[in-house]
Amino acid sequence: MTEAQLRTPLETETALRLLRDGEFELEGRLVDASNTTLRGFVTLDGQTARCVYKPVRGERPLWDFPDGTLAGREVSAYLVSAATGLDLVPPTVLRERGPLGAGACQLWIDEPPEAAALVDFVPADEVPAGWFPIAAARDDDGAAYALAHADDPRLARLALLDVVINNADRKGGHVIHGGDDRIYGVDHGVSFHTDPKLRTVLWGWAGRPLPAQAQPVLAALAEGLAGSLGEALATHLTVAEVGALAERVQQLREAATFPLPSPQWPAIPWPPI
Template identity: 75%
Template sequence: MTSSDLRPVLDESDALRLLTGGEFELEGRLVDASNTTLRGFLTLDGVTARCVYKPVRGERPLWDFPDGTLAGREVSAYLVSHATGWDLVPPTVLRDGPFGPGACQLWIDEPQEAEPLVGFVPEQSLPPRWFRVAAARDDDGAAYLLAHADDPRLARLAVLDAVINNADRKGGHVLPGPDDRIYGVDHGVCFHVEDKLRTVLWGWSGRSLPPDAVEMLRELSGALAGPLGASLADHLTRAEVAATVRRVSRLLAGESFPDPPEDWPAMPWPPI
């Protein structure tokens, strides 16, 4: 296959059709993932694209999330992202695959020239328009900062994470994509009924939400009372959907980014 075969230009509906009905060819396993995560190709009507496939049977049991539910949470994160109009999560479906049902997501190729937006930087070298999030030291004791860019694309992702209650927004889960876009991936531990927001994107904590985010949340509130809420109910419990509605209402009431929790670790480990 040529490079162009693996990166076709697909609109949302074509991508979903490929993800849902494409024929699988597995390529290998992403060994750093905590749950079974496989990369492969999907082919339909002469179009081939890479995907990430996470079978339910490969999910590692967690103490605070019900077994066998992570794939549905991945799909739910995509559904909410799509409803925002921001499309921060790559197209994702629940489908049968070589190892049974699982989440299947379009693979994002990162541009080689893309600059990182989240990471560790030397303490005295914080880039302009970056937020300091936490202090750190390397194995030799040198001082570093965990930081991220003051970038409106990241701000939108921070709002989405607050809505879906993302308990694992690592820096490595923020991917630059084509056309100067960014994507968030790995949403298996979202939508818990208890507040579990854990993220590296705390730079806007307590600040006012931008007007476009407030408008989005108003529209999302209506969607959750209608078709979006019905779609989420296919993958989440009624209590989890109701908790999502409450989080949107809370964000609208304060019109500000959330503050780090006091009774729950504020950042994932490892953070990147």
Template identity: 50%
Template structure:
């Protein structure tokens, strides 16, 4: 986020995103568009009983910054018209691009895309879930593994006009137990690149310093310990993991 962008000015609400599971509003701070999610508007979740989702969103941003990949737009906690909550810079995604798609099974591209799985739609037609094969999306997949993202839907990937990919909606992250649910399974079992390993190394190192101190105010100690274990485990394995456990490997709905 540019230093000139206001963070503590007046937060004015301009609309509400009615498709969101929790209270989510569009707003602006001194003319800068933002998303605002008040803690008071969060629904209780049996599988994420500790803390609040807003703090997890901010924690995800801090880890993203530690990676150095700008996966998560600038995100912070502050007071707003409906109380304390998460505020994130709004991103104008390119409507002519899409990083994740559901296509007819016979229309899966030969190049530039990764196949995730096949299924049938509501009309019993064969379809395939695919996502693009790009460095930006690989970085997001690595980020999701580290933060244990339980809700990487296709709509949570914002395709920017310049080719960058932002990830949003990170309230369901950092659980101490394995919760990874994502549409980005296309590199399953493949080796991580040197750039990806370097990013994990940065997070591992920063957890022992300023990053760890900042996360301690947002997450539980057991969640921080699990985060460090995931970093170490992924660095040691050096490859994209396979789904495991009895829970679904993808979120629902997919988008």
């Protein structure tokens, strides 16, 4: 199969079936990842897709996420994203059979070379029009830079998802500008904590009103958490984590604004990009 064929968009149900049941062929390891992260191909009924596979046995224990698995949190982020109808997280399943056993398996999203960066470090006096400066920085020579991101409605929707799932690690490199001109968020293994742990580079809307479509999305989430979505999440998260998720959704509905950074928790992940 050619690279062009691998980039052909798949229907969601087809992608989920491939990820769950396809024959796995290992391509290599992503060495920059903090936990074991493998890239490979899944093939079923003549269709092939590239995927990312994060085996449970390759996870490093985290003192503040002692329950469940990081893989389960990756799947949970997809379930919440799918329930919003915004489809910001690539199709993700908990694959029982893989080279290293059970693990999260997510559809790989290619970012074309010509795709414009939406989060970046830029010279402090050259922040593009329509971008939010988030933090000040300096390079090795002492030149002033700004960490900034675009004022883009697609990013605003991703920022909303991060608040909902309490994402503690939204780096710029976890924002993928796909070939279909959609925005995807990846790497959600440290999400859904019961304590406020939001840490993100997408602070541009802090204290501002939520996007216009946020209220119906939050209402649908609240309904789903009281039913089938809550049941699905309970297979990956604790009862307390699902309850805290429902509370965040309700708080957002009532406040109708993006939260401000917490003084008790680092607001920006490191490294930011």
